[in-house]
Amino acid sequence: MANEAGNKINKEIDERLRKIMEQRNIHNEVVVNAGEDSLDDVSINEGEAEDNMLIERSPRVQKIHSLNQIIYGAPGTGKTHSTVEYALAIIENREIEKNQISDEERREKIKQYEQYIKKEQVVFTTFHQSYGYEEFVQGIRPEPAGEKVSFKIADGIFKKIADKAMLDESNNYVIIIDEINRGNISKIFGELITLVEEDKRWGELNQMSATLPFGDKLAVPNNLYIIGTMNSADKSISLIDAALRRRFDFVEMAPNPEMVKDSELRNVLVNLNKYLRKELRSTDLLIGHSYFIGKNISQLGKIMNRNIIPLLYEYFYDDEAKVKKALECIDGTRFEIDNRVLGRVCIKIKDN
Secondary structure, three states: OHHHHHHHHHHHHHHHHHHHHHOOOEEEEEEEEOOOOOHHHEEEEEEEOOOOOOOOOOOOOOOOOOOEEEEEEOOOOOHHHHHHHHHHHHHOOOOOOOOOOOHHHHHHHHHHHHHHHHOOOEEEEEOOOOOOHHHHOEEEEEEEEOOEEEEEEEEOHHHHHHHHHHOOOOOOEEEEEEOHHHOOHHHHHOOHHHHOOHHHOEOEOOOOOEEOOOOOEEOOEOOEEEEEEEEOOOOOHHHOOHHHHHHOEEEEOOOOHHHOOOHHHHHHHHHHHHHHHHHHOOOOOOOOHHHOOOOOHHHHHHHHHHHHHHHHHHHOOOOHHHHHHHHHHHOOOOEEEOOOOOOOOOEEEOOO
C-alpha cells in the first residue's frame, strides 16, 4: 500500500502543484489519500492568503551600518566568528568593536547573541548547493500523516523574519547567511534581489513590494539587516553576480597576525602570507590567523601537516616544488621538512 501510494504521489505531484499555483491568491492545503487511486481524492482546503502586513513605516534614521553587507576573506580569518559582534552592534545601534577581547568577554557576547536568537531577532542560516527558494522565501512542504500526505504552503526563514521585523519598527533584526556564495543566489533570492536594495526597503522613498508565486505580498522592511560571509578562496568577488554585488557592501576580513600571541607562530604566518601574496598575486588565497590562535610553537607540526599544507596543495594545484618553497616560512624554528615520507610533503621536529 505504501509503495502504491508513493508511486501515485510521484505521478500526480506535478498536476497537484499546478492546481495549487492556479490558486495564486489563496493559501492551500492539499491532502492526498494514499489508499485511493484517482485524482478525485485530492482535496484542497482553501483559506485566505496572508500578506506580510505592509504597514506604514518611517525612513531609516540610524545609518551606522549598511543594510546589506558581505564579510569576505581567506580561509581562517574569522568571518563567521565576527558575525556575532556585527549582529550585536546592529541591534544595539553602535559601531563594530574590532579590538581583541578576552574569553570572558566573548562568552558574554555569545550569551547576548543567544538571547536575540531565542527572541528570533537574529536568525542564522548557511547556503549550500541544495538550498533553494522554498527554504528561504516560501514553498510547498509535504506533511505525511498516516495514509495521507498534506502539501502546505510554508514560509521560509527570510520571509518569517521579514514579517516579524515589519511589525516591530522600534528594533533592528538581523539575518546571517554563512557561505553565501555556495548557493545559487539568483535562484534562492528570487524577488528579493530587487526588494533588499536599500532605497526599495519598505519605509524608504522608493519602497517596493512583490507578489510571491502563491499570492502573498512581500516587502523587506528597513530594519532588517543582511550579513553574508564568503570564503574568497572558493570564489573570487569578481565572480559574484553583478546585481548582488551592487546591492551589498563588501567588508574584507584580512589575516591579522596580531591575534597570534606566540611570536614564533606569528612569524611563520607573516612569512607564509608574504610568499603567497607574491607568488599568487592575490589576497584571496592567504592563510588566516585562526589556525594559529591559542596555539604554541610546539604544535606547529600538527597545524601545518593537518591544516596548512593541504591548503597549499590546493593553492598550487599539487605543485610540490612550490609547496616546499612556501614552507621556507618555518626556517628559524625547530621544525624542518621531512624528506623521508613517500606521500605529500610534511614537516617534523629537527633531529638532534
